[in-house]
Amino acid sequence: MTWVGRPVPRREDARFLRGEATYLDDLELPGLLEAAFVRSPFAHARLGAVDAGAALALPGVVAVLAGSDLDVLPLPVGGVEGGVVADAGHPVLARGKVRYAGEAVALVVAGSRALAEDAAELVEVDYEPLEPVLDPRAASAGPLVHDHVAENALVRWSRVHGDPEAAFAAAHAAVAQSFHIPRLVAAPIEPRGAIARHEPEVDILTVWCSAQDPHRPLAQLGHALGRDRDRLRVVVPDVGGAFGSKGAVGPEVAAVAAAAVELGVPIRWTEDRTENFLAAYQGRGLDADVELALASDGRILALRAALYADLGGYLYATTAVAPHTTAMLLCGTYRIPAVDVEVVGVATTKVPTGPYRGAGRPEAAFLIERMVDIAAGELGLDPAELRRRNFVPPDAFPYQTPLGWTYDSGSFERCLDAAVELGEVERRRVEQAWARAEGRVLGVGVGMYVERAAGLWESADLRVEADGRAVVRTGSSPHGQGHETTFAQIAADELGVDPEAVEIVWGDSGEVPPGIGTFASRSVAMGGSALVVAARELAARATQAGLSVAELAAAEGGVEASARFESGLVFASGAYVAVVEIDRPTGRLRVLSVAAVDDSGRIVNPLLAEGQVLGATVQGLGQCLVEEAVHDEEGQLRTASFADYSLLTAAELPAIEGRFVETPSPLNPLGAKGIGEGGAIATPAAVANAVADALAPFGVRHVDPPFTEAKLWRLLR
Amino acid sequence: MTRQIAVDLNGLVVEAEVEPRLLLSDFIRHRAGLHGTHVGCEQGVCGACTVQLDGAPVRSCLLLAVQADGHTLRTVESLAPGDGLHPIQAAFQETHALQCGFCTPGFLMSIEAFLRHRPDPSEDEIREALAGNLCRCTGYRAIIEAVGLAAERLRGA
Numbered sequence: 001m002t003w004v005g006r007p008v009p010r011r012e013d014a015r016f017l018r019g020e021a022t023y024l025d026d027l028e029l030p031g032l033l034e035a036a037f038v039r040s041p042f043a044h045a046r047l048g049a050v051d052a053g054a055a056l057a058l059p060g061v062v063a064v065l066a067g068s069d070l071d072v073l074p075l076p077v078g079g080v081e082g083g084v085v086a087d088a089g090h091p092v093l094a095r096g097k098v099r100y101a102g103e104a105v106a107l108v109v110a111g112s113r114a115l116a117e118d119a120a121e122l123v124e125v126d127y128e129p130l131e132p133v134l135d136p137r138a139a140s141a142g143p144l145v146h147d148h149v150a151e152n153a154l155v156r157w158s159r160v161h162g163d164p165e166a167a168f169a170a171a172h173a174a175v176a177q178s179f180h181i182p183r184l185v186a187a188p189i190e191p192r193g194a195i196a197r198h199e200p201e202v203d204i205l206t207v208w209c210s211a212q213d214p215h216r217p218l219a220q221l222g223h224a225l226g227r228d229r230d231r232l233r234v235v236v237p238d239v240g241g242a243f244g245s246k247g248a249v250g251p252e253v254a255a256v257a258a259a260a261v262e263l264g265v266p267i268r269w270t271e272d273r274t275e276n277f278l279a280a281y282q283g284r285g286l287d288a289d290v291e292l293a294l295a296s297d298g299r300i301l302a303l304r305a306a307l308y309a310d311l312g313g314y315l316y317a318t319t320a321v322a323p324h325t326t327a328m329l330l331c332g333t334y335r336i337p338a339v340d341v342e343v344v345g346v347a348t349t350k351v352p353t354g355p356y357r358g359a360g361r362p363e364a365a366f367l368i369e370r371m372v373d374i375a376a377g378e379l380g381l382d383p384a385e386l387r388r389r390n391f392v393p394p395d396a397f398p399y400q401t402p403l404g405w406t407y408d409s410g411s412f413e414r415c416l417d418a419a420v421e422l423g424e425v426e427r428r429r430v431e432q433a434w435a436r437a438e439g440r441v442l443g444v445g446v447g448m449y450v451e452r453a454a455g456l457w458e459s460a461d462l463r464v465e466a467d468g469r470a471v472v473r474t475g476s477s478p479h480g481q482g483h484e485t486t487f488a489q490i491a492a493d494e495l496g497v498d499p500e501a502v503e504i505v506w507g508d509s510g511e512v513p514p515g516i517g518t519f520a521s522r523s524v525a526m527g528g529s530a531l532v533v534a535a536r537e538l539a540a541r542a543t544q545a546g547l548s549v550a551e552l553a554a555a556e557g558g559v560e561a562s563a564r565f566e567s568g569l570v571f572a573s574g575a576y577v578a579v580v581e582i583d584r585p586t587g588r589l590r591v592l593s594v595a596a597v598d599d600s601g602r603i604v605n606p607l608l609a610e611g612q613v614l615g616a617t618v619q620g621l622g623q624c625l626v627e628e629a630v631h632d633e634e635g636q637l638r639t640a641s642f643a644d645y646s647l648l649t650a651a652e653l654p655a656i657e658g659r660f661v662e663t664p665s666p667l668n669p670l671g672a673k674g675i676g677e678g679g680a681i682a683t684p685a686a687v688a689n690a691v692a693d694a695l696a697p698f699g700v701r702h703v704d705p706p707f708t709e710a711k712l713w714r715l716l717r
Numbered sequence: 718m719t720r721q722i723a724v725d726l727n728g729l730v731v732e733a734e735v736e737p738r739l740l741l742s743d744f745i746r747h748r749a750g751l752h753g754t755h756v757g758c759e760q761g762v763c764g765a766c767t768v769q770l771d772g773a774p775v776r777s778c779l780l781l782a783v784q785a786d787g788h789t790l791r792t793v794e795s796l797a798p799g800d801g802l803h804p805i806q807a808a809f810q811e812t813h814a815l816q817c818g819f820c821t822p823g824f825l826m827s828i829e830a831f832l833r834h835r836p837d838p839s840e841d842e843i844r845e846a847l848a849g850n851l852c853r854c855t856g857y858r859a860i861i862e863a864v865g866l867a868a869e870r871l872r873g874a
Contacts, residue, residue: 009810016818017806019753019793023819026752114738189757189765189853190819240755240819241853273758480817480854611813611855618856642762642851650847650857679856 003489003499004670007607011499012484021238024193024210025270032195033062035256035269036116038106038123039278040098043635044133044145044349047094048126050106055119060111063263064123067093067105070258075251076223078317080324082404083157083343086149090314090352092224092254098127099145099313100351101636102278107255109267132635136310136346137287145313145347154311155320155345157327161402162338164293167302171293175374180704181363183285183310183629185645186356188479190240191271192280194253196260206233207257209249212242213477213517214509217249220317224254225261229509236507239479243619244355245280246479247519248316252279277640281319282629283356285310286326286363292371293338298381298389302338305330305367309345312352318359319352320345325360325452331401332368333412333448333573334390339402349635355519357619357680365449366705369685373445373692374701383689384420384446388413398666405452407571411663412448415575415597419446422659423577423595436697441582441716443694447685450573451521453674454667457566458526459513462491462534464553464560470495470502475515476527477506481676482608483523489604490528490670494535495549513562521674524604525570529668533563536669570665572673574598576617576682580690587713591621591654591687599661601673606660612675613658620683622648624691628706722786726751727795735782742766744782745792753793753822757851764850767823768792774830793822796829804874805829808867809860816854824850828864836872840865 015021038050052064074089094105106123110116133142133152140151168174195208205227209217214234222229239246256269271280286309293302309323327343372390376383391412392399400406420426428444435442461473472491476483483506488499495502505511515527535549538561542552553559577595582588596613603609626646630638639645664671684705691707692700700715719734724744731749745754745768754777757765761779768777769791796803802810805828815821824847831838831846838846843864844857852860 009813013810013815013818014802016815016821017802017809017825018797019751019822021818022752023755025746025756114736187853188817188819189763189851190755190817191757239817240757241817243853273760273763482816607813611816611859614856614858615816615854616856619853641760642758643760647851647853648857649849649851650844650861653844653857653861656856656858 003492004604008485008489008605009607010482010485023190023238023240024208027195027208027237029195029197029266032266032268033109033111034113034116035267036108036113036120037104037252038108038120038125040094040101040103040105042098042127042129043101044130045098045127046130047096047098048128051124054122055108058115058119060115061119062109065107065259067091067095072224072254072258073226075220075254076317077315078320080157080320083155083320083324085315085320086154088146088149088154088315090251090316092251092258099349102351104252104255104279107259109259109263132349134348134631134635136308136348139346139348145349149347152347153344154315154347155323155343157324158342159403160340164302164304164338164340167338168293171301172296173294173378174291175371175378176291177371177374177702179288179367181284181286181366183353184283184356184623184627185277185629186243186245186283187647188241188243188245191273191276192246192250193270194256195266195268196257197266198261198264200264203231204233205231205257205261206235208235208237209253210239210246211236211249212247212479212519214507215475215515215517216247218509220249221254221257225258234509236477242479243357244283244359244519248318248354250280273642274640277645278637279351281316281352281354283353284363285353286323288367290367290371292375294375294379298379298386300334300336300390303330303336304340307343309343310348310353311345312348312350314352316352316354318354322353322355322360326363328403328405329361329364329450329452330368331403332365333392333450335392336402341403350631357616358677361449361451361677361681362684365447365681365685366688369447370688370702373689384416387416387448405569407450408665408667409663410571410573411599411661412573415573415599415661416448418659418661419575419577419595419597422597422657423593425577428579439584441584441694443580443690445578445686445689445693447576447682447689449678449682450571451674451677451681453521453570453572454525454567455569456516457564458530459515459564460527460530460534461513461562462531462538462560463558464495464538464549465558466554468497468501468550468553470497471505472502472531473505473512474527474531475513476523477518481523486524486604486608487528487531490531491535494532494539497550521572521676524670525668525672525674526565528604528670528672530563530565532669533565534561537561567667570667570673572600572678574678574682576686578686578690580687580694582694582712584716587709587716589625589691589707589712593655594683596656596658596679597661598675598678599663600675601665602662602671603660609675610658613679614656616677616679617656617683618648618653620680623684624687624705624707626706720783722783724785725789727791737781737783739782740778741780741782741785742777745777751792751794755819755822764827765820765823767826767850769826769830772830774827793825796825804870805867808863812859812863812866814855814859814863820850820852824860832868832871836868838868
């Protein structure tokens with residue numbers, strides 16, 4: 001029997017359903033103390049004395065540590081290919097200055113969280129407020145956030161290919177549009193957290209961390225704490241959602257780890273929701289000016305873009321990645337011969353940004369897909385037809401874009417055809433004409449996407465015991481995706497055993513082989529492929545001996561194989577269609593339907609893959625309808641609770657229908673791509689196009705998200 | 718200053734000395750040691766901490782432990798005896814209505830109370846009943862399906 005491709009329900013579900021899962025705050029350790037942080041109330045200020053006298057006088061308070069009390073380096077900064085990135089890593093606790101409201105200034109350790117919070121309120125900190133830097137477009141002329149970073153430019157990257165200037169000069173038409181994509185909050189229902197315990201007799205520091213994998217926390221904490229990896233162990237327990245936001249370790253985790261060594265006691269930090277809003281890195285935050293040069297037949301001749309990314313006060317290891325990915329994917333699904341793209345990643349006095357579901361891809365899809373619709377309007381062409389005239393055709397793969405990445409495979413027109421059918425675009429257009437005649441405001445929008453996924457390498461250790469049970473130790477790491485089921489399906493097929501005979505071990509750096517982790521929709525394509533390579537090695541050895549793997553394992557008392565699978569980037573893609581209606585008296589947007597067509601290569605488990613599509617699509621809808629991190633003129637986050645930053649609920653859910661196109665990737669043995677992010681990438685583009693389509697009769701060409709009642713009501717006047 | 722309380726928690730009487738400011742959610746998790754009830758916002762919005770007080774769903778982060786004195790509390794740990802799954806839990810697994818699982822116990826406690834009062838709900842009623850619990854992973858569709866499936870099976874039982 002073949003297991004890959006079957007909609008198998010998850011076998012890990014029982015422990016979650018019965019309340020028996022173990023998340024970070026469920027762990028019990030003897031003598032565990034609790035931490036709370038003193039956080040800056042100012043977005044930008046010079047930091048003076050920290051007086052902990054009153055706090056330390058509270059019975060049960062063990063320590064109050066400020067930046068100068070810890071012998072640590074800032075968290076590491078990561079680069080991007082071909083870009084210049086400033087040395088502006090996040091300090092473990094603020095030093096000299098604070099650069100966003102909510103930045104951790106001091107750590108309080110006490111016998112309980114309540115006591116630690118009481119004590120944190122008694123810590124007196126001197127601040128000399130400075131002018132905040134808020135607008136990424138104006139930041140180059142503002143006060144310096146870091147003295148050594150000129151014009152507040154933390155990241156610079158640019159690329160010119162072909163002759164865009166000549167293309168624009170000779171074009172039949174050109175269109176230009178400016179955009180603002182707001183910051184978003186990932187908001188996993190379990191906030192972040194960590195426990196650190198140092199064992200001085202062996203000098204091992206163990207950090208339990210709500211994270212997307214153990215590997216990156218291990219590397220980042222090792223860097224900040226100056227600790228070799230063989231003196232550091234990171235354990236990831238069950239994780240209550242991440243969506244990118246638990247990939248780079250927070251300064252709080254490093255502070256707790258350093259304090260556990262310094263004080264010789266185990267310490268836990270469980271982030272609360274307010275802290276998560278204020279201090280966990282946010283997503284998106286991009287301003288852009290984009291232009292397209294067009295031939296009279298609708299061919300796109302050139303793309304020009306200037307991107308201003310609002311990166312916040314510091315760079316995490318992954319902060320530069322999102323704007324770079326946006327730039328690299330700006331050609332989308334289209335063959336564009338000439339490009340001129342420039343990115344400036346700007347320091348602002350806000351919490352840093354980092355990956356959030358899509359991480360640069362939704363911004364790219366939003367920009368190019370809006371531009372294509374604007375171009376279609378300019379040329380009087382059907383938007384779907386304009387897309388067809390510009391798609392990278394199926395026989396062009398592998399296709400290197402003028403921006404430099406090579407798309408491995410794709411069937412862009414097939415995806416669009418499927419989405420047009422599933423979304424009933426023809427019927428909806430007829431309905432739209434009738435609705436308009438009645439004075440109703442209906443819109444239909446298409447959004448294509450290309451998703452950079454996978455890449456780098458991943459590991460798997462596989463052991464088949466003499467009794468036939470298999471144990472997979474994977475470098476990949478779940479936080480809701482269902483690895484324990486999908487990886488067992490993959491192993492079952494390769495080894496010819498039942499998935500129930502396969503145990504998946506993950507998350508503990510002391511147990512699993514070195515790896516990279518779970519992000520960029522890479523688990524199946526990379527971790528799954530590493531597992532396939534290891535299993536095929538065992539299968540080859542068995543075949544050579546004329547035995548099955550189970551027989552070989554029985555004969556040899558167990559057999560083992562390890563694999564490290566490496567590959568280039570793979571590119572998932574897809575087409576979404578959204579239909580919207582705007583209530584004319586109130587401006588309220590209703591999304592009537594979303595048709596989601598995703599080409600993620602070969603699908604291991606359609607039930608779980610559909611779950612990823614639905615979840616990502618609803619996050620994408622949230623971005624369109626309600627989600628926006630708003631900072632006021634002083635740099636204070638005005639949306640710092642679920643009351644002010646709403647997530648969609650079951651009551652607001654539109655009809656969502658999905659379909660898969662399976663164009664296998666040639667770059668891995670599963671033919672897999674990525675499925676985790678497509679819905680979050682394409683939905684905002686499709687809905688934005690539908691909203692602009694709905695508002696076209698009112699002379700509106702473009703609206704930035706979120707499409708709130710107040711914003712749309714004004715446009716309908 | 719502390720106060721003595723006694724709570725019927727999943728059929729067992731738990732007695733404890735608590736600070737008046739102790740949240741019911743913290744009492745359940747850290748004093749009674751039942752970790753299935755999760756804390757997501759401490760503001761009454763996300764619903765992850767939903768438990769049943771005298772049979773009705775409540776946000777345990779919006780109540781103090783002392784308010785539960787003398788009352789009956791049910792948490793997710795009480796749903797299925799032994800190693801099995803309650804029909805709502807089984808429906809969740811079949812429809813893939815959970816991913817990270819952090820919000821799931823709160824949903825289950827809301828739904829169990831809802832289906833006792835509305836054994837044959839319409840889809841709109843299900844959506845309304847679920848609107849007090851946030852899930853960031855699933856996009857809700859599978860949860861709505863699970864409630865319909867569980868209702869059908871519970872009616873047949």
